[in-house]
Amino acid sequence: MSLTKKKYEAIVAYSFLAPNLIGYFLFFLLPLAFSFVLAFSQWNFMSGIQGIQFVGLRNFLEMPGDRWFTDSFWNTIRFTVITVPSAMILGLLAATALNEGAYGAKVIRTMFFMPHITSLVAVATVWLALFHPSRGPINNVLRSLGIENPPLWIASSDWSLISIIIASVWAAVGYQMLIYLAGLQGISKDLYESADIDGANGLQKFFRITLPLLTPTTIFLLMTTMIGSLQVFAQVNLMTQGGPGTSSSVIVFYVYRSAFQFYRMGYASAMAWVLFVLIFFVTYLNWQLRKKLLKIF
Amino acid sequence: MDIATKQPGVLKPKVGSRSQNIMASRVVLTVLMFALGILMILPFLWMISASLKLQIDVFEFPIRWIPENPQWQNYERVWAGRYPFYRFYVNSIIVTVGATSLVLLTASLGGYAFGKLDFPFKETLFLSYLAMMMIPPQVLLIPRFIMFNWMGWLDTLTVLIIPNAVSAFGTFLLRGFYEQIPKDLSEAAIIDGAGHVRIWSRIIMPLTRPAMLALMIISAMWRWNDYLQPLVFLRRVTNYTIPLGLDFFVQENTAQMNLIMAAAVTATIPLLLLFLITQKYFIRGIVLTGIKG
Incomplete structure (x- = not known):
């Protein structure tokens, strides 16, 4: 039975x-x-399935000498290292402010969150106009503030990646805020009250109670936001096409380009695997961090 | 905020002044946060304003937020041009509704198997599922493109629906919720002679409606805003979804920023309105999937 x-x-x-x-x-x-x-192959998609040639490690060996790849790789790291902490810190500050009892918290929350549900294509389209080097509203404002030669943003190789980062942080911060708000609401009010009795000030309360108790939320956001940032593509493809030169190219953009514009399927796949290893590594680090930190608290 | 609460409070530790200080700090906080909130929605306001202007007035400065002569015909060009935007809407709705309802079904069935049933290789299968969540979609893009080309699926909406009908994330999420439902409930039902299909559809599903709703919202959002897959898998403009349609419109009308902004408004505002109306569920869903996932 x-x-x-x-x-x-x-x-x-x-x-x-x-x-x-x-x-x-x-x-x-x-x-x-x-x-x-x-x-591990070389294959021009146009030559049919018989055209696949096994080339061993050649694709991987080509990468270090390919400036488009190395620049895309480091730009991806740069993008992630700046975007993730910026969005997280701003999100945390906004969430804390709302949690501290700003009036109209729901309306403010909505205003912050709206960019996150907007498609990245629309985000890129709007920021493309805002960043217009000669006539865009951002530079108009900067000029009226007395800055004579404002950055050329997407048209300048020094500023193109930063322009993409600004648009991306704008789009991401509402999500960080929302998840942090949920985390903050899980912290018991009693803790703050006893801290008040002990005479702790706001900053002490923030660093001694709020931040440590938010560790699980922080690790979760760190991991998901880092993974998402390493995969950045839409903003780059729409705002700068990786340019000027290679100044704002990122891994996924170059993968896309190699595969679907140059039809180098093998090389593009090899680069996609490099991205996978990078993401795997980041996830592993985050898990180690989680193990270590969550044991302490 | 701390400055506002502290300075006078230190000198006169009266009860009344303390609550007044708290009020004052809340007001300061509110003003600050509203200012930042307006900064956040300024790009949207600029977009709407520019969409109603003449091409030559788009970049006028100082910015005239309310156009003197609203150019409503800009929207006519977007909605009734050579590639009318409603087409993109229809495509996006088909893809989103199709893929999301299939994900709900497969994830719920899979979640029930993993969360409520015992079977050989359960652990192995589950671990390989989790491993799948780690694979970035970009790795699969090229081989999928080639496979879909062989299958004759390229440039159809099917290519955006069927491959996205299963979701490791969704299965994992629902399994978590199903596991929390006490065993007694389903055991009692089994004694009453109910089969697993009945337990799944009559007990588990109704009890986990918030989880289903959350998965629905997050999957729908992913499909609606997806850009990379349509970009790679679709060719004909008549098959484009909204993000790709907007991209196309931007390239077709590079110099006409007013028309581009009208298209951007067309692509974003309906979804934003839907979000504003259903905000409660939306936010709950995103928080739920965020924390669990």
Whole structure:
């Protein structure tokens, strides 16, 4: 009796899982294996399946000498290292301010959150106009403030990546704020009251109570935001096309370009795997951090 | 905020002045946050304002926020031009509704199997599922493109729906919720002679409606705003979804910033309005998926 019940349950489980398993095999496992093969091959998509040539590590060996790749790689790191902490700190400050009892918190929350649900294409389109080097509103304002030669933003190789970062932080900060708000609401008011009795000031309360108790939220946001930032693409493709020169190119943009403009499927796949390793590494670090920090608190 | 609460309070520790100080600090905080909030929505306001101007007035400075002569015909060009925007809306709705409803079904079934049933290789399968969540979609883009080309799926909306019908994230999320439902409930139902399909549809699903709603909102948002997949898999403009349609419109009308902004408004404002109306669920959904995921 119990054996047949077990069998019955297994049959039910696998039929419930069937759509998932089929989908996973077809659209994840198979492409993943294919991508792995491609990473070690040279293949112009136009030459058909017979055109795939196994080239060993050549794709990976080509990367260090390819300026487009190295610049894209470091720009991706730069983008992540600036965007993630900026969005997180601003989000945390905004959440703290709302939690401290600003009036109309819901309206303010909505205003901050609106950019996050807007598609990145629309975000890029609007910021493209705002950053217009000669006539855009941002430079008009800067000029009226007395800055004679404001940055040329997307048209300048020194400022193009920063322009993309500004637009990206604007789009991301509302999400950080929302998740931090949820984290803040989980902290018991009693803690602050006893800190008040001990005579702690606002900053002490923030650094001794709020921040440590938000550690799980911070680690979660750090991990997801870093992974998302390493995959940045839409803003770059729409605002600068990686330019001027290579100044704002990022890994996914160069992968896209190599694959679908130069038809170098093998090289592009190899670069996509580099991105995967990078993301894996970041996730691993975050897990280690989580283990370490969450044990302390 | 601290400055406002402290300075007078230190000198005169009276109860009345303390609550007054708290009020004052709240007012300061409110003013500050409203100013920042307005800064956050300024790009939207500029976009709307520019969309109603003549091409030559778009970059006028000082900015005239309310156009003198609103150019409503800019929207006519967007909605009834060569590639009318409603087409993009129809495509986006088909893709979003299709993929999201399939994800809800597959994730819920999968979540039930992982969360409520015992079967051989459960642990192995589950771990390989989690591993899948780590794979960045960009790695799969090229092989998928080639496969879909062979399958004749390129440049159809199917290519955006079927491959996105399964979600490791969704399965993982729902499994978490299903696990929390006490075993007694389903065991009692089994004694009453209910099968697993019945338990899943009559007990588990109704009990986890907030989780389903959260998954629905987040999946719909991902599909609605997706840019990379449509960009790679679609060719004909008539198949474009809204993000790609906006991208196309921008390239077609590079010099005409007023028309571009009208298209940007068209692409964003309906969704923003939907968000404002359903905000409560939206935010709850995003927080729920954020914390669990």
